[in-house]
Amino acid sequence: MSGLIQVLNNSLxxxxxxxxxxxxxxxxxxxxxxxxxxxxxxxxxSVIYLAFTLIGIxxxxxxxxxEFLAIVQVLIYVGAIVTLFIFxxxxxxxxDTEPIRGTVRRMWAGALAGFAIFLILSKVITMTxxxxxxxxxxxxxxxxxxxxxxxxxxxxxxxxxxxxxxxLVGVIVIGRGRKR
Amino acid sequence: MLMMLIAGIxxxxxISASAMFLIWWERKxxxxxxxxxxxxxxxxxxxxxxxxxxxxxxxxEDIRPAEADKLVWWLAPFFAVVPPxxxxxxxxxxxxxxxxxxxxxxxxxxxxxxxxxxxxFMAGWGSNNKYSLLGGxxxxxxxxxxxxxxxxxxxxxxxxxxxxxxxxxxxxxSRHWNILHPNMLLAALVYTIAATAEVNRAPFDIPEAxxxxxxxxxxxxSGMKFAMFFIGEYxxxxxxxxxxxxxxxxxxxxxxxxxxxxxxSKTYLCIFIWMWVRWTFPRARVDQLMAFAWKVLTPIAxxxxxxxxxxxxx
Numbered sequence: 001m002s003g004l005i006q007v008l009n010n011s012l013x014x015x016x017x018x019x020x021x022x023x024x025x026x027x028x029x030x031x032x033x034x035x036x037x038x039x040x041x042x043x044x045x046s047v048i049y050l051a052f053t054l055i056g057i058x059x060x061x062x063x064x065x066x067e068f069l070a071i072v073q074v075l076i077y078v079g080a081i082v083t084l085f086i087f088x089x090x091x092x093x094x095x096d097t098e099p100i101r102g103t104v105r106r107m108w109a110g111a112l113a114g115f116a117i118f119l120i121l122s123k124v125i126t127m128t129x130x131x132x133x134x135x136x137x138x139x140x141x142x143x144x145x146x147x148x149x150x151x152x153x154x155x156x157x158x159x160x161x162x163x164x165x166x167x168l169v170g171v172i173v174i175g176r177g178r179k180r
Numbered sequence: 181m182l183m184m185l186i187a188g189i190x191x192x193x194x195i196s197a198s199a200m201f202l203i204w205w206e207r208k209x210x211x212x213x214x215x216x217x218x219x220x221x222x223x224x225x226x227x228x229x230x231x232x233x234x235x236x237x238x239x240x241e242d243i244r245p246a247e248a249d250k251l252v253w254w255l256a257p258f259f260a261v262v263p264p265x266x267x268x269x270x271x272x273x274x275x276x277x278x279x280x281x282x283x284x285x286x287x288x289x290x291x292x293x294x295x296x297x298x299x300x301f302m303a304g305w306g307s308n309n310k311y312s313l314l315g316g317x318x319x320x321x322x323x324x325x326x327x328x329x330x331x332x333x334x335x336x337x338x339x340x341x342x343x344x345x346x347x348x349x350x351x352x353x354s355r356h357w358n359i360l361h362p363n364m365l366l367a368a369l370v371y372t373i374a375a376t377a378e379v380n381r382a383p384f385d386i387p388e389a390x391x392x393x394x395x396x397x398x399x400x401x402s403g404m405k406f407a408m409f410f411i412g413e414y415x416x417x418x419x420x421x422x423x424x425x426x427x428x429x430x431x432x433x434x435x436x437x438x439x440x441x442x443x444x445s446k447t448y449l450c451i452f453i454w455m456w457v458r459w460t461f462p463r464a465r466v467d468q469l470m471a472f473a474w475k476v477l478t479p480i481a482x483x484x485x486x487x488x489x490x491x492x493x494x
Contacts, residue, residue: 044249079295090317
């Protein structure tokens with residue numbers, strides 16, 4: 001029995017084997033759902049696929065040892081933004097009656113935008129020098145993160161909150177409609 | 181890794197046992213509050229009733245509405261069950277009895293439980309039924325609003341313990357429980373109210389208000405899919421009680437008895453209070469509900485957070 005456990009722990013269930021066995025399925029599923037987001041005819045289905053894609057990306061973050069980022073990804077993107085999307089869909093369109101129909105012009109516009117983003121991202125990826133195998137100390141400590149948000153990056157942080165506030169006020173103004 | 185597998189299996193076994201027990205207990209508590217006996221026939225005082233119900237639900241036909249959005253309708257019950265089960269990964273049952281002591285434990289639970297709302301929405305939308313859709317909408321609005329005071333009150337505790345890890349939060353209470361601080365008491369109150377709304381229990385069970393919406397988002401579900409919503413609901417109830425035990429009532433700390441016993445008895449006591457509340461208070465109106473979240477609970481939580489921060493920095 002203990003021999004079996006040893007074997008299981010060393011080969012089949014070792015950290016390394018599990019990581020190798022799970023990374024590619026998760027990466028594939030993330031891409032697959034991202035593809036479905038674009039290809040789906042129903043806008044509601046798109047949002048659900050988007051939720052899966054974002055969860056998949058959170059999984060990828062876990063492989064990078066960025067626990068905090070993964071969790072925030074789920075909390076903000078899946079928990080808040082996808083919910084907001086669903087709300088918006090339900091309040092605005094008759095999403096169930098009208099399937100989305102792509103026109104040729106839209107297709108070209110989409111292809112162009114996608115290609116532009118691809119170019120920018122590949123430029124960024126090739127320009128960055130990648131450090132493979134970071135030392136232990138390089139892991140982002142939560143304490144450090146908080147401290148730098150409140151000191152070094154205080155200004156950008158405040159600017160972002162100001163933008164959010166402006167958006168919030170804007171939404172309320174639009175949502176209230178004209179005063180009678 | 182093998183240990184983690186075993187922990188996973190143990191957690192799954194515990195969840196199904198606990199959900200069954202809670203369903204029986206809820207029926208008993210509600211019955212006794214209303215001067216009835218509740219289930220009495222199957223086993224001693226009806227303890228085996230949930231098993232009989234589970235067998236019935238397993239054998240029941242799985243009816244799908246003709247006009248339902250197949251994919252969404254089929255996926256929704258999974259969203260109701262999987263997140264609460266995942267949340268168990270960071271619940272500290274004892275000193276070393278925690279599936280995984282994440283250093284961002286409490287944040288992990290917040291994130292995972294925020295996914296639940298998508299499942300409710302999917303159920304409401306996929307059923308293609310106006311009552312289901314209304315139930316889903318109400319539920320989503322309610323959960324999104326009450327999440328804010330809930331998370332704010334959790335953060336109050338995090339600031340006190342100086343850590344996001346569930347074990348560290350418990351260890352910080354080895355002297356005295358958090359609830360003994362006045363500002364923590366306020367946080368506990370806010371948390372309790374918000375959590376009641378978060379799991380859709382009376383007086384905040386607007387999403388499934390029987391008299392208005394039949395059964396809300398799970399009107400069209402039958403058989404095992406309905407059972408999944410049920411299990412999800414009771415697992416969620418256990419999770420919120422376990423969190424309140426961990427954050428405010430000292431977790432597994434306690435004299436004489438082993439830590440697990442302390443943790444479970446505190447948790448089930450919290451659950452009992454939630455049941456008591458459910459069967460004694462009338463349902464709140466929709467507009468009252470939303471106004472209460474935004475105009476009362478959220479400001480209180482914010483002010484409490486600010487005061488706690490000031491006290492800690494003083």
